[in-house]
Amino acid sequence: MSVAMWDLVPVRCRWIETLRHCGKTLLRRQRRLLRRIKKVYLHSWRSASELNMLVGAKVGGATPLVIACRNGHYDVAEYLIERCKADIEQPGSVTFDGETIEGAPPLWCAAAAGHMPLVRLLVRAGANVNSTTRTHSTPLRAACFDGHYEIVKFLVENGADIEIANRHGHTCLMIACYKGHIRIAKYLLSLNADVNRKSVKGNTALHDCAESGSLHILKMLLGHGATMDVDSYGMTPLLAASVTGHTHIVEHLITAEHGLVSRQQRIDALELLGATYVDKRRDMVGALALWKRAMDDRFPADGSEPIPKPKDIPRIEAYDYAVEPSNAQQLEEILADPDAMRMQALVIRERILGPAHPDTSYYVRYRGAVYADAGRFQRCRQLWHHALDMQRAVLPPLSPLTQSSLYSFAELFSYMLAERARPPLRGRIVPPVTFEDIDPVFRKALSEIDRGMELLESKLSIDREQTLTTLQRVLVISLHLAALMARLLEEPECTDEVSRKIHKAVYSLVKLDIRVRQGRSALHIACSAEGARARGGSGAWLPAPGDAQPCCGALVALMLRLGAAPDARDADGNTPLHLACKLNPCPSDVVRALLTHGAHIDTVNYEGETPEEILKSTQQSLTAIVNPLKYTTLKCLAARTVKNYRLPYRHVVPQCLHSTIITH
Template sequence: MLVAAKTAGATPLVIACRNGHYDVAEYLIEKCHADLELPGSVMFDGETIEGAPPLWCAAAAGHLDIVKLLVAHGAKVNTTTRTNSTPLRAACFDGHLDIVKYLVQHGADIEVANRHGHTCLMIACYKGHIRIARYLLGLTASVNRKSVKGNTALHDCAESGSLEILKLLIEHGATMDVDSYGMTPLLAAAVTGHNHIVEYLIKIPHLVSRRERIDALELLGATCVDKKRDMIGALDLWKRAMQDRYHGDGPPIPKQRTRKVPAYDYAVEIAEPDRLDDLLADPDEMRMQALVMRERILGPAHPDTSYYVRYRGAVYADAGKFNRCIELWNYALDMQQCMLGRLNPMTQSSLFSFTELFSFMMGEEGKQTSRGRVVPSVEVTDILTVFNKAVEEVEQGSLTLERLSNVERDMNYLTRVMVITLHLACLLTRLLDHHTSTEEITKEIHGAIYKLVKLKIRAKSGRTMLHLACCKDVAILGRYPACQFPSPHLAEVLLRVGADPNLPDDDGNTALHLAAHARPCPAAVAQALLDGGAHLDLVNADGATFADLLKGQKAHELVNSAKYTGLSCAAARVIRQFKIPYKGVVPKKLESFIACH
């Protein structure tokens, strides 16, 4: 029992193998008969690896002596972690060639891939371990095998910048395949800014066509602008691409005309070589050229397209050009909601960035930025635009989850998007107090929040929007006073547009119970809930009322209990207190009312 027990998710043998304690491992195996296959949770490079067998831990940590000990006592060499990573793959990841050879000699399968479809060869290429890559290729490892997302070992080399391994792969027959985004290894190198990889590949005509060569040079130029801030280098690359486009082998390849995008300031790609030099006098135009070029080559579905649009918006925000930032970020958000699956982390990130930006602007309105610009007031229409997109993400994300089985359904992403949406709603409710707020604006804000409430979507633990608004631990913007939770402003508006204050979550807590957990309970929130119809004496799953949860604070000091205790509630309490039979005696609809008191 002791040898099989786990501390922080790991058995003694797993801990000994992870940390290289040979004598301890030997004792546990030979004297205590520890289970060689019993997995545990271990930390590597700050990441928790779940379900790691002892052999995997020893191989990943580079302890050859313990690897030999385990194999000698019958450990299975192809056992895997929860993500289907083998001990061999773990050794390839950190470059332990001696362990790689030993495991292969004792039956390790070099082609077992993890759950993402990444093989031992792929990870060795990505991490730049040329000796391991050469050894695996000598064992005829599949050089063109694809992962779940369609990338090959050649993609991994191009992304990591390992030119020598890339040459080795080509010698062994690697081909220029595309991944699920339509990216070749050449474009992958251009996106990451590895000039040496691009320059090498474009000189291999049987691998790279003329059009692919032009796209790679143009994309590499865009990377120089946005990632390296190298305008001169970008211009040189664009000139080379233009030369190849109009004067290379074969007929000219005119630039594809793209639509004018307001977020890009209606920039149109330059198609005439003599106009390129003019860009140096207008860096802003050059940055827009890079965004237009990247979207044309990579397409809107590629994560880097929206990433660099967001990056450019952030740069504008730092410079005090908030309107340009908001315009670019909205364009990126539209792109993500159209191209990515619902509740995607990138979409969440975009929505959260908006929340931070708007909160900053509301808190710093009228003050000067470090660049000398005055922070403008936030436009209601700007927040409403993003809020409506967030509501759509909540609605569509919830529908997506409903189509999944209970086992596959993960509420974390939906809950996070709901919380971000509530922060935006909180900002809107703060604007209602602003001196510029009109009856029309009030109506529009209430209408937008009503659309959210009427969805009746529940977050993790069965919490409604009102629950979240009254919960302290949903605050994700602690340093901005415009977004403090629990929020009396938000709770009041949610109640006004139809939120039910007495709905319980999975633990039987109403919004009033969660407000009590805030410690200290904000009186304004409790008051708003009670004024909105919350029952003061409802009990949660533990039988606790609002007053029971205050712990040290007296209910009457927060609210006038007598004012909010109705005759029906008092009657229900008496029935429960004295265990008076009521089922089948009172009308059916009253039974649940009595039961929760």
């Protein structure tokens, strides 16, 4: 797959059949549960407590009533409510469009799925119309999301609050505008919904409408007093429409007769829309026409005061030191150079949106990916470094966007190494990956780890477990890059100077002595399944390239030579050797490297398991990898004998040997 596709195309689910099978299995379990409930109810000799237990039982995180409401089984829901006295407020987990909703009450499920009879049944039974999920989404908001107008109207008539927002501050009106549901938006506006209410990130319903492209709803909002507010990124609805490429929204808002925007705002909108034409629509002529209109606005023919472009904008190497044209003639000249047009789009976007806006770095990375597809890897790296530097300058430590940029570099280098190992395709020659290519990215990854460790040590109120998880993801990326450098050591052309630099770079990772989730060190991660698969929680993670897995003997041996502790223990008492032996197949080169550098072959974890016993549990054999006798010392045998026969050693054996006995 091309580098651009890695970055920009969502990963397709490769487990459709498995998921379908699991879904059928779950449905069968749910049906069995419902049959058991009916059987218990019909046999009056069974206790009421047993019936309550069955009605409240969860299968796949959902109660029978939640399952019935989600799938529209009116008869089952009626039976559970009226005859089994099921709790109509007991929440469960349900899935909509592939997303799992936690803590969803039955009424929320029925409203989201559009089952009007069930909604009436639940409300008639006394369900709370303003109950919420874990993310504070109400049944009314769920109905607004999917455009169930009749349910929206019914819930409002029965006391639903139209102003309850979810945890992100998004109201029912906002989601109706974003999804383009005109009837619902009109109905909510007739109820005097707050048109200028802001979400947590500062956007209003007008922002959502501008992003979705519904001109009809936009006109309704303006008619009800919507104002051109800015969000936390400094974006107005006008700029939001320009970024998403909704030309009809932009044209309506900049019309002079409305008086909604200033002249400067109109110029910025046209220039930004032109940049969107270049990168999103690939319409160079259309972009040039928009930039000409903006230029005419800057220098009007009626003699009005001109608004020249800022002159203090620094020239950026990644953009080929591009300078924005200052007149119509210069604009015409760049049309003949597609690369110049693309760089203009990046310069304009960074000037108007600023480096903090996600779209600024996104399109820089996108353009770099396109260059990589064309074999222009140096240009790709230049642009990606610029995007990464912007992100690190303005985003908090361990940001998912920063992680994604770092991982893209690891993926690019892996792709280049893999391509060089294959015969050239159509004469395309991929340049070698050098230490000078990897090292700047590696240092930035370590800097991000430093920032994350400082965040953990600070007194700020943070989710410590989540921070450790994101820190581990950055550590995995760093290990990918270190693994690539370890591979360079094995190449014949690797000089002593390059070897010294690689050792120094990897040592800077080892000496951090970092501990992440479950108390694991960098060497633990390098030897574990987490390191080998490199999977994480946010939607930005992709599977690790096979050629760059951290779990490789070269990297582990290098880390051990540089002082990584082979006997370090995690929260479960596992050493790196324990984790390596849990892999199937077990990496023999990693096991040999660990044993050679002092790992004990018979150390037990807190479950009392040795690495050899772990291997046996996966039908693998230690003797197939190494000769155990070669790594078994007399001290180990003596400690094992004392432990196995439970000999009293506290006041017999010297204190310094107690830890050896305990670990065996």
